[in-house]
Amino acid sequence: MQVILSYVIAGWSGFFVMAVELLGGRLLAPSFGSGIYVWGAIITIFMLALSLGYLAGGRLSVAQPSVRRLGSILLLAAVTVLPILWFGDAMLDRVSESIADPRGASLLAATCLFFVPTFFSGMISPYAVRLLVNDRANSGKHAGQLYFVSTFGSAAGTLLTSFYLVLVLEVNQILFALLGISLVIGVVACAVRGSADAAE
Amino acid sequence: MAMALTMAMAIVLGALALPVSARADSQKLIHSERSLYREVLVYESGNERCMCFTRQCRIGRQTCLDMRTPDRFIMNYPQMMMSALYLKPRPQAVLIVGLGGGSMPRVLTKLLPESSIDVVEIDPAVVSVAKRYFAFQPGKNLSVIESDGRVYVKKALREQRHYDLIMLDAFDHEYIPEHLLTQEFLREVKSLLAPDGVLAANTFSSSRLYDHESVTYASVFGEFYNLRRDNRVILATNGKLPSVGQADVNSKALQPLLEAFGVNGERNMALFSTRRDWNEKARLLTDQYSPANLLNR
Numbered sequence: 001m002q003v004i005l006s007y008v009i010a011g012w013s014g015f016f017v018m019a020v021e022l023l024g025g026r027l028l029a030p031s032f033g034s035g036i037y038v039w040g041a042i043i044t045i046f047m048l049a050l051s052l053g054y055l056a057g058g059r060l061s062v063a064q065p066s067v068r069r070l071g072s073i074l075l076l077a078a079v080t081v082l083p084i085l086w087f088g089d090a091m092l093d094r095v096s097e098s099i100a101d102p103r104g105a106s107l108l109a110a111t112c113l114f115f116v117p118t119f120f121s122g123m124i125s126p127y128a129v130r131l132l133v134n135d136r137a138n139s140g141k142h143a144g145q146l147y148f149v150s151t152f153g154s155a156a157g158t159l160l161t162s163f164y165l166v167l168v169l170e171v172n173q174i175l176f177a178l179l180g181i182s183l184v185i186g187v188v189a190c191a192v193r194g195s196a197d198a199a200e
Numbered sequence: 201m202a203m204a205l206t207m208a209m210a211i212v213l214g215a216l217a218l219p220v221s222a223r224a225d226s227q228k229l230i231h232s233e234r235s236l237y238r239e240v241l242v243y244e245s246g247n248e249r250c251m252c253f254t255r256q257c258r259i260g261r262q263t264c265l266d267m268r269t270p271d272r273f274i275m276n277y278p279q280m281m282m283s284a285l286y287l288k289p290r291p292q293a294v295l296i297v298g299l300g301g302g303s304m305p306r307v308l309t310k311l312l313p314e315s316s317i318d319v320v321e322i323d324p325a326v327v328s329v330a331k332r333y334f335a336f337q338p339g340k341n342l343s344v345i346e347s348d349g350r351v352y353v354k355k356a357l358r359e360q361r362h363y364d365l366i367m368l369d370a371f372d373h374e375y376i377p378e379h380l381l382t383q384e385f386l387r388e389v390k391s392l393l394a395p396d397g398v399l400a401a402n403t404f405s406s407s408r409l410y411d412h413e414s415v416t417y418a419s420v421f422g423e424f425y426n427l428r429r430d431n432r433v434i435l436a437t438n439g440k441l442p443s444v445g446q447a448d449v450n451s452k453a454l455q456p457l458l459e460a461f462g463v464n465g466e467r468n469m470a471l472f473s474t475r476r477d478w479n480e481k482a483r484l485l486t487d488q489y490s491p492a493n494l495l496n497r
Contacts, residue, residue, distance in 0.1 A: 026378075026487075029350070029377075029378070030350060030382075030384060030385070030487050031351070032351060033349075034378070035236070035322060096354065102347075102348070102351065166490075170489045172488055173488075
């Protein structure tokens with residue numbers, strides 16, 4: 001159960017990050033356009049947040065790792081998307097009024113909207129590695145499988161969102177749906193008892 | 201049977217192959233420039249010079265110019281766009297979104313020497329190519345702003361500017377900036393229009409997008425004039441739409457001036473229609489729902 005959940009969370013989190021990233025372009029376009037600067041800013045902030053998230057997730061996995069905690073991280077990543085839905089437009093207006101340069105403005109806007117949820121999403125993969133690896137000889141194999149699941153999830157999230165979801169749903173509806181799925185998976189994970197060490 | 205099939209195939213292939221090779225042979229690439237957004241290409245064939253964003257102008261030409269008579273429109277849509285003047289013959293302040301080769305601003309500065317014209321163009325390479333190859337010359341009453349169209353519209357609104365005429369010409373066949381085709385954007389454009397100001401938009405006449413786009417324009421402007429040929433030009437106003445009779449009177453008064461630029465008033469007036477020839481149940485395009493590129497097929 002723990003193993004399955006770790007993979008499911010990592011795969012879903014990959015899907016979630018890329019779906020939010022693509023929709024991020026949509027959210028920023030009315031205020032900053034859809035030019036290369038805007039995409040550059042969004043991708044930069046997502047990569048930066050993920051990289052710091054990896055670091056934090058790895059650190060956090062050292063003490064008392066559990067699938068429960070992994071689930072809580074997923075919940076945090078989902079809940080921190082809510083401010084985008086509530087305050088996104090007001091924030092974008094403020095930023096575009098105060099900063100004239102499109103590069104600086106879109107960097108700041110992308111930071112305010114996406115840094116926190118993406119940071120939490122970044123924590124998931126290294127934390128899940130800790131839950132899956134129980135000996136050194138197989139550590140690379142497990143890490144490889146986890147990367148596969150997570151990046152495959154990202155590919156699926158990118159394709160489905162950009163080719164299909166935007167054709168049937170509104171941006172906010174997609175965000176709510178993503179959030180809902182994260183909540184379900186996160187709550188299930190939190191209901192699981194036991195620590196990684198107990199499973200060994 | 202097999203014979204007939206072969207012949208039919210030969211005819212089909214011939215029909216496909218001929219125009220392409222004929223065009224490729226006569227077109228000469230005279231300049232190409234890579235920008236952040238695309239490759240800007242300039243082709244010449246005979247006396248015609250065109251700006252294209254694809255090799256051999258495969259997907260549409262942005263703008264063309266007859267080098268003997270550079271002030272005459274040789275494409276249909278810019279001269280259709282000039283019909284906006286039938287609804288507003290003397291606009292003082294004009295905004296054009298999307299420069300291309302600059303044929304519309306070039307003609308408008310000659311036609312309206314007293315008016316101030318702002319052109320917004322996102323791509324600096326397009327601006328420099330228009331200057332070098334298409335005789336586009338910014339001056340006292342003609343300025344170019346390098347910016348995204350929507351970003352500029354929002355900024356102009358904050359500065360409480362108003363325009364008597366706004367021309368939207370920012371789409372090409374290949375890619376549509378989706379944030380320039382939503383209800384919110386059109387509302388912003390409408391607020392930027394002076395009372396009784398006119399919007400002229402060069403848009404799409406085919407594909408599923410036609411219905412969605414029409415519904416979206418109607419939701420913001422109510423009734424509008426819809427001019428359809430191979431392109432489609434929408435003429436809408438911030439206020440009461442002038443009657444066809446009034447537009448016709450204006451077109452006749454303007455014709456002596458417009459003649460020199462290759463604009464045919466009678467042909468333009470024949471295109472004026474307010475008929476809602478689209479599916480009114482099509483979904484509105486909004487900032488939340490704007491898959492314009494996916495719908496344009």
